[in-house]
Amino acid sequence: xxxxxxxxxxxxxxxxxxxxxxxxxxxxxxxxxxxxxxxxxxxxxxxxxxxxxxxxxxxxxxxxxxxxxxxxxxxxxxxxxxxxxxxxxxxxxxxxxxxxxxxxxxxxxxxxxxxxxxxxxxxxxxxxxxxxxxxxxxxxxxxxxxxxxxxxxxxxxxxxxxxxxxxxxxxxxxxxxxxxxxxxxxxxxxxxxxxxxxxxxxxxxxxxxxxxxxxxxxxxxxxxxxxxxxxxxxxxxxxxxxxxxxxxxxxxxxxxxxxxxxxxxxxxxxxxxxxxxxxxxxxxxx
Amino acid sequence: xxxxxxxxxxxxxxxxxxxxxxxxxxxxxxxxxxxxxxxxxxxxxxxxxxxxxxxxxxxxxxxxxxxxxxxxxxxxxxxxxxxxxxxxxxxxxxxxxxxxxxxxxxxxxxxxxxxxxxxxxxxxxxxxxxxxxxxxxxxxxxxxxxxxxxxxxxxxxxxxxxxxxxxxxxxxxxxxxxxxxxxxxxxxxxxxxxxxxxxxxxxxxxxxxxxxxxxxxxxxxxxxxxxxxxxxxxxxxxxxxxxxxxxxxxxxxxxxxxxxxxxxxxxxxxxxxxxxxxxxxxxxxxxxxxxxxxxxxxxxxxxxxxxxxxxxxxxxxxxxxxxxxxxxxxxxxxxxxxxxxxxxxxxxxxxxxxxxxxxxxxxxxxxxxxxxxxxxxxxxxxxxxxxxxxxxxxxxxxxxxxxxxxxxxxxxxxxxxxxxxxxxxxxxxxxx
Numbered sequence: 062x063x064x065x066x067x068x069x070x071x072x073x074x075x076x077x078x079x080x081x082x083x084x085x086x087x088x089x090x091x092x093x094x095x096x097x098x099x100x101x102x103x104x105x106x107x108x109x110x111x112x113x114x115x116x117x118x119x120x121x122x123x124x125x126x127x128x129x130x131x132x133x134x135x136x137x138x139x140x141x142x143x144x145x146x147x148x149x150x151x152x153x154x155x156x157x158x159x160x161x162x163x164x165x166x167x168x169x170x171x172x173x174x175x176x177x178x179x180x181x182x183x184x185x186x187x188x189x190x191x192x193x194x195x196x197x198x199x200x201x202x203x204x205x206x207x208x209x210x211x212x213x214x215x216x217x218x219x220x221x222x223x224x225x226x227x228x229x230x231x232x233x234x235x236x237x238x239x240x241x242x243x244x245x246x247x248x249x250x251x252x253x254x255x256x257x258x259x260x261x262x263x264x265x266x267x268x269x270x271x272x273x274x275x276x277x278x279x280x281x282x283x284x285x286x287x288x289x290x291x292x293x294x295x296x297x298x299x300x301x302x303x304x305x306x307x308x309x310x311x312x313x314x315x316x317x318x319x320x321x322x323x324x325x326x327x328x329x330x331x332x333x334x335x336x337x338x339x340x341x342x343x344x345x346x347x
Numbered sequence: 348x349x350x351x352x353x354x355x356x357x358x359x360x361x362x363x364x365x366x367x368x369x370x371x372x373x374x375x376x377x378x379x380x381x382x383x384x385x386x387x388x389x390x391x392x393x394x395x396x397x398x399x400x401x402x403x404x405x406x407x408x409x410x411x412x413x414x415x416x417x418x419x420x421x422x423x424x425x426x427x428x429x430x431x432x433x434x435x436x437x438x439x440x441x442x443x444x445x446x447x448x449x450x451x452x453x454x455x456x457x458x459x460x461x462x463x464x465x466x467x468x469x470x471x472x473x474x475x476x477x478x479x480x481x482x483x484x485x486x487x488x489x490x491x492x493x494x495x496x497x498x499x500x501x502x503x504x505x506x507x508x509x510x511x512x513x514x515x516x517x518x519x520x521x522x523x524x525x526x527x528x529x530x531x532x533x534x535x536x537x538x539x540x541x542x543x544x545x546x547x548x549x550x551x552x553x554x555x556x557x558x559x560x561x562x563x564x565x566x567x568x569x570x571x572x573x574x575x576x577x578x579x580x581x582x583x584x585x586x587x588x589x590x591x592x593x594x595x596x597x598x599x600x601x602x603x604x605x606x607x608x609x610x611x612x613x614x615x616x617x618x619x620x621x622x623x624x625x626x627x628x629x630x631x632x633x634x635x636x637x638x639x640x641x642x643x644x645x646x647x648x649x650x651x652x653x654x655x656x657x658x659x660x661x662x663x664x665x666x667x668x669x670x671x672x673x674x675x676x677x678x679x680x681x682x683x684x685x686x687x688x689x690x691x692x693x694x695x696x697x698x699x700x701x702x703x704x705x706x707x708x709x710x711x712x713x714x715x716x717x718x719x720x721x722x723x724x725x726x727x728x729x730x731x732x733x734x735x736x737x738x739x740x741x742x743x744x745x746x747x748x749x750x751x752x753x754x755x756x757x758x759x760x761x762x763x764x765x766x767x768x769x770x771x772x773x774x775x776x777x778x779x
Binding site: 064200 | 398402405570573574576577578579582583585589603606609610612615635636639
């Protein structure tokens with residue numbers, strides 16, 4: 062019994078990381094209707110930037126943690142303004158193809174610059190420290206990631222519903238044409254949304270870079286997780302991202318509890334079930 | 348297609364002439380056109396230089412430079428010297444790409460011989476192409492069972508044109524148990540096997556770890572195979588903790604081992620010894636573990652203190668390693684040994700062939716290979732089936748914090764190759 066609870070607890074904790082992977086993807090799709098296929102590779106780009114800043118530029122860890130999300134935000138703004146805004150229209154295909162191309166460019170560019178070597182950020186002792194509660198050992202680092210995920214999601218929710226920027230974002234989501242008529246600079250709002258998504262990617266990238274080692278080709282598997290979380294939690298829903306992350310994490314953990322070979326498959330099965338059932342309970346968590 | 352057919356027909360007829368007992372006289376009795384004498388001998392080389400397997404190809408350029416330098420004046424064959432052209436192709440870590448570049452080398456470049464290294468995903472498709480087109484091929488850096496049985500080989504029906512040298516699973520397990528026997532444990536081993544080509548071979552019920560470990564006095568706990576890229580190993584850790592496994596083994600990608608080992612620490616799983624294939628071979632991958640790498644053990648197929656001297660350059664293993672470190676500023680890595688060795692085997696076949704331009708004759712020379720390479724003796728006739736496969740030695744190593752590159756390898760067991768000196772005693776992970 063304790064092992065079952067342990068599996069669920071570890072699944073919930075990993076769900077925090079999954080939610081961080083997915084939050085940006087969900088935001089971008091919710092506002093701009095862009096399925097960003099380069100999302101996973103942008104996370105890996107953030108991980109490499111973090112690694113490079115610390116190991117080659119020898120920037121202190123605390124400073125890097127501030128710089129990288131901001132840098133990712135700037136990159137996000139630039140990509141949206143210079144590239145994706147030009148493709149947004151009634152046809153969903155052009156942005157999809159652009160992000161697919163971006164994904165390939167990022168993977169091979171990183172491969173050229175950083176080679177295929179495995180890299181990892183070193184956060185020191187916290188990575189392996191744990192606390193035991195009722196016979197369940199929980200890693201401090203996993204707990205930290207979960208708390209950061211909850212904070213980020215709460216922050217996103219706050220921005221969305223309690224600030225002027227949030228109103229503009231929601232207005233643009235509801236109807237970009239009308240928002241434009243009301244004087245909203247939608248191009249700018251789109252780019253701001255992408256910047257916020259990339260800031261979250263930057264945070265996820267740093268945490269991921271210390272969770273395990275990564276290579277330039279680690280992106281697609283992150284995208285898959287993010288995509289499943291978004292679908293499970295409800296497309297465009299902010300809290301749904303956290304719920305989706307936890308559901309996926311727990312589904313995998315329970316699958317693994319019964320047979321480790323089922324771990325990844327269990328996550329996919331839950332994804333498919335929800336994909337099929339969602340139309341029946343439309344607007345689930347929204 | 349018809350062109351290829353013609354080529355095969357042509358080879359067939361030439362082979363029947365050779366079989367007629369005229370092999371020795373072939374070059375004089377049927378003089379090749381003049382251009383053939385002057386054109387360089389072509390050697391094709393396929394390895395993963397980009398993609399997830401690129402660590403295997405990391406040393407390619409360095410080794411190739413050395414080989415090309417030693418052949419700058421041509422290869423001395425009898426009284427003649429022949430120019431050798433080495434054509435390098437990147438498999439991009441994909442088996443289908445490996446097969447297509449091999450076909451290119453065979454059809455367009457018309458290589459006399461193909462060499463290939465690094466994991467069954469690269470060696471097998473290339474060897475299959477060679478077998479099909481009747482081009483001699485030497486390969487290494489994949490457990491020989493995966494190369495032999497993975498391609499449908501049987502002892503009755505071996506292969507006619509393809510040859511492989513490396514250790515096998517049984518050798519790896521012998522090396523592992525010779526590490527584990529050095530400390531007192533409860534002899535319960537936890538196994539970590541992914542559901543990929545390597546994991547399938549290692550976790551095979553009869554010829555894999557589950558079949559062999561009981562005969563060596565150890566029991567195996569295998570909770571089940573997992574998917575590469577798993578983020579959560581709680582299920583495995585729980586199973587190992589429940590069975591109180593004091594030994595850990597498996598064949599993992601570096602990132603999966605990284606995730607597992609960190610999570611094992613978090614969840615309080617502490618084995619006495621962990622011996623892991625693949626994830627711990629390359630210094631670059633080990634360095635991502637940080638201090639957690641200390642005390643982990645693995646197989647070592649080549650190290651600077653291996654007692655072998657290159658048959659091609661007369662360079663010792665230590666000299667090869669130090670030249671690499673000086674030129675690149677990187678710590679030594681096992682691909683140095685096997686990449687060099689595969690060229691030794693290939694060039695030796697060309698040098699000893701009665702007609703190096705003739706694929707049949709090169710094939711015969713390759714089959715008769717008997718040289719000491721940087722990796723050890725290569726002799727396919729002394730292998731498990733008397734042909735195709737030659738087993739090269741391996742020793743046990745343990746990572747230790749220290750040295751110029753933060754991590755160093757201690758040689759802690761040498762049952763297979765006692766001439767490699769032990770450099771330290773095994774340290775239990777409980778003492779670290």
